[in-house]
Amino acid sequence: MRRQNFSRRGLLRTGAIGGAGLALPTIFTSSASAFTNAPTGSAVTLGFNVPQTGAYADEGADELRAFELAVEHLNGGGDGGMLNTFSSKALDGTGIMGKKVEFVTGDTQTKSDAARASAQSMIQKDGAIMISGGSSSGVAVAVQGLCQEAGVIFMSGLTHSNDTTGKDRKANGFRHFFNAYMSAAALAPVLQNLYGTDRKAYHLTADYTWGWTQEESIAAATEAMGWQTTEKVRTPLGAGDFSSYIAPVLNSGADVLVLNHYGGDMVNSLTQAVQFGLRERQANGQDFQIVVPLYSELMARGAGSAIAGIPGSQNWDWKLEDEGTKAFVKSFGEKYGFPPSQAAHTCYVQTLLYADAVTRAGDFNPCAVVEALEGYEFDGLGNGPTLYRAEDHQCFKDVVVVKGAENPQDEFHLVEIVEVTPTEQVTYAPDHPMFAGGALGECNPGA
Amino acid sequence: MDAILIQILNGLDKGSAYALIALGLTLIFGTLGVVNFAHGALFMIGAFCAVTLQKILTLSVTTIDPERTDFLGNPMKVQTPYVENWFGPELGAAIIDWAVPLAILLAIPVMVLVGFVMERGLIKHFYKRPHADQILVTFGLAIVLQEVIKYFYGANPIPTPAPSAFKGSLDIGVWLGFDPYSIIYPYWRLVYFFFAGIIIAGVFAFLQFTTFGMVVRAGMADRETVGLLGIDIDKRFTLMFGLAAAVAGLAGVMYTPILSPNYHMGMDFLVLSFVVVVVGGMGSLPGAVLAGFLLGILQSFASMNEVKSLLPGIDQIIIYLVAIVILLTRPRGLMGRRGVMED
Numbered sequence: 001m002r003r004q005n006f007s008r009r010g011l012l013r014t015g016a017i018g019g020a021g022l023a024l025p026t027i028f029t030s031s032a033s034a035f036t037n038a039p040t041g042s043a044v045t046l047g048f049n050v051p052q053t054g055a056y057a058d059e060g061a062d063e064l065r066a067f068e069l070a071v072e073h074l075n076g077g078g079d080g081g082m083l084n085t086f087s088s089k090a091l092d093g094t095g096i097m098g099k100k101v102e103f104v105t106g107d108t109q110t111k112s113d114a115a116r117a118s119a120q121s122m123i124q125k126d127g128a129i130m131i132s133g134g135s136s137s138g139v140a141v142a143v144q145g146l147c148q149e150a151g152v153i154f155m156s157g158l159t160h161s162n163d164t165t166g167k168d169r170k171a172n173g174f175r176h177f178f179n180a181y182m183s184a185a186a187l188a189p190v191l192q193n194l195y196g197t198d199r200k201a202y203h204l205t206a207d208y209t210w211g212w213t214q215e216e217s218i219a220a221a222t223e224a225m226g227w228q229t230t231e232k233v234r235t236p237l238g239a240g241d242f243s244s245y246i247a248p249v250l251n252s253g254a255d256v257l258v259l260n261h262y263g264g265d266m267v268n269s270l271t272q273a274v275q276f277g278l279r280e281r282q283a284n285g286q287d288f289q290i291v292v293p294l295y296s297e298l299m300a301r302g303a304g305s306a307i308a309g310i311p312g313s314q315n316w317d318w319k320l321e322d323e324g325t326k327a328f329v330k331s332f333g334e335k336y337g338f339p340p341s342q343a344a345h346t347c348y349v350q351t352l353l354y355a356d357a358v359t360r361a362g363d364f365n366p367c368a369v370v371e372a373l374e375g376y377e378f379d380g381l382g383n384g385p386t387l388y389r390a391e392d393h394q395c396f397k398d399v400v401v402v403k404g405a406e407n408p409q410d411e412f413h414l415v416e417i418v419e420v421t422p423t424e425q426v427t428y429a430p431d432h433p434m435f436a437g438g439a440l441g442e443c444n445p446g447a
Numbered sequence: 448m449d450a451i452l453i454q455i456l457n458g459l460d461k462g463s464a465y466a467l468i469a470l471g472l473t474l475i476f477g478t479l480g481v482v483n484f485a486h487g488a489l490f491m492i493g494a495f496c497a498v499t500l501q502k503i504l505t506l507s508v509t510t511i512d513p514e515r516t517d518f519l520g521n522p523m524k525v526q527t528p529y530v531e532n533w534f535g536p537e538l539g540a541a542i543i544d545w546a547v548p549l550a551i552l553l554a555i556p557v558m559v560l561v562g563f564v565m566e567r568g569l570i571k572h573f574y575k576r577p578h579a580d581q582i583l584v585t586f587g588l589a590i591v592l593q594e595v596i597k598y599f600y601g602a603n604p605i606p607t608p609a610p611s612a613f614k615g616s617l618d619i620g621v622w623l624g625f626d627p628y629s630i631i632y633p634y635w636r637l638v639y640f641f642f643a644g645i646i647i648a649g650v651f652a653f654l655q656f657t658t659f660g661m662v663v664r665a666g667m668a669d670r671e672t673v674g675l676l677g678i679d680i681d682k683r684f685t686l687m688f689g690l691a692a693a694v695a696g697l698a699g700v701m702y703t704p705i706l707s708p709n710y711h712m713g714m715d716f717l718v719l720s721f722v723v724v725v726v727g728g729m730g731s732l733p734g735a736v737l738a739g740f741l742l743g744i745l746q747s748f749a750s751m752n753e754v755k756s757l758l759p760g761i762d763q764i765i766i767y768l769v770a771i772v773i774l775l776t777r778p779r780g781l782m783g784r785r786g787v788m789e790d
Contacts, residue, residue: 330519
């Protein structure tokens, strides 16, 4: 006769193993659907993962406003914004393929692990079929990798590192925002006109993926026109007080300080550089200059008068004159009372582009969306004619070169447009060395 | 040589902030025996006193200017601060410009009150509990305080500029015989350094030359004997908690033009200030001040390119390395007394 050895401990162990198996995240297990989080009801859920705290919280708050506006327009609310100017007419204000658009939000905290955790929660618990947002390339690269594994589309927000669509590119990831190479390619000729070819540049660089590629790009572009690079100094993200990094610039022999910083870091480092009198000093017989390769109105607001006359580049500016920009600024301005930032613009556009791609493909399957976006040419979204290049999922479009206004008429005119650099000048080959080392791989539907 | 002088100067303002926070921490530890992890939050609340006064002073009346248009093409809404209406444009603008120094007047009563409520409402219940319990409860309190500030003021740094009279920088190099612009130091950082010196001297003078201070020092040395003499030492120690809170708050107010305040700035300073207290010697007021300046200057030196090229990342860990070395060679810190935290 067989004895059955049931013990309390054995029962608990079996129960724990069974429970853990049942609780395994659905994104790591197969499902009955053909792809992850296939919408089954009358609604579809998008996940907006933005920094609500940390050095890039300003951008995050504006991104969230833009996402809300985009969802409102997709569902037929408001004045329709850029849906009226978008070259594609697939979207009709009835949501996405007739399903009402709903959204969930997460806080990336400008930290890769926190961003991955909140994205994973949105995919796993809330059923998000697309993740968008972010104001840091470190975060974007991390979340893009997670979305690739999970089988959802990642429409990145503000991410400017070459790596996002370079060595860390993924088939499920798409970037509308420009990148460090494009900034440098647009900015260098303007710097040459403003400051000549005989300059010595000192770089202060945020010590993470964006800062590294920004430094590499702007140093290469300025060295190509004759500038010398005296020093490249890495600073920790969120350092706060940059004085101990700025003080050595005084006796470095440099006559240009390039601040490869963004967000709160840029506000602090620029303000402190001005406090240290860098802009009043002479070096090598020339006026000392400061350059901020990546700019935004939000940063200009934080930096105040320190920003006056300082050149930089932007993906977009609310003062552009095209119809798409006018429509977006009107919608956003009437809803929130102030003009949108470039972070808001890129997030709004990415949401529309995703919805449009699903609608054109007639399918929410990520692989169908990838196919619809690859090589897609569009217009009317604020940047002129734009291409989503198939080889790296990077958008190619005009770049805006700006400088801080000397006498701003109000708090919204802190940045002046210097020129709009045409797409051809900022386009590079898919196998450019600064973007080498990565491959898109295969799209992952997650099933 | 000029590079070394720059880094010494540069370390002074950071060291001043460390010294002021560490001074308050040591006052609380020396009097009440409490390890107060909420002290960084007091520094942060002080900074937000400056933000609050700036917001109050810039409260505005809105009028419509039909001749100008906003970004949407609508008639422009023009904001005029009430203080400019009440005191005239020039005096009103000057009052707003001097918001940070004026915030000292607001911060002193606010911080003493916050310190009093914190001590009477929560911390007094933990006097006889182990240090681990005190650390847990004050750390929890710090998180609550910073979340309250985040709720009301948001997560973003808020620019709080120095008065325009202090916006430039001083060419110290010329005074010392170096080339022009070789040693530059912003006026406000000098102001901060001297301000810290005055506060530190004031606290020491208060403890050294007043009857109240004498009783407090006696209580720090032998609490029971002072109690047996019929002196209510607890009441005096509660006031010392308020004084320590005010010192941290004033340090925060005056630091706002150097670093735009945000809700987690206290936490950034707290950990370093604790290292300062330990290096200076637990319970030693002169030790806290000495270690504050020492570590501030060392941290500044570690940021020099020459040092970083030899030891990459040293700027991030120098304070902790120094703390390890000092505690290995002088376990009581630079000026620590026998018996403190040794039972």
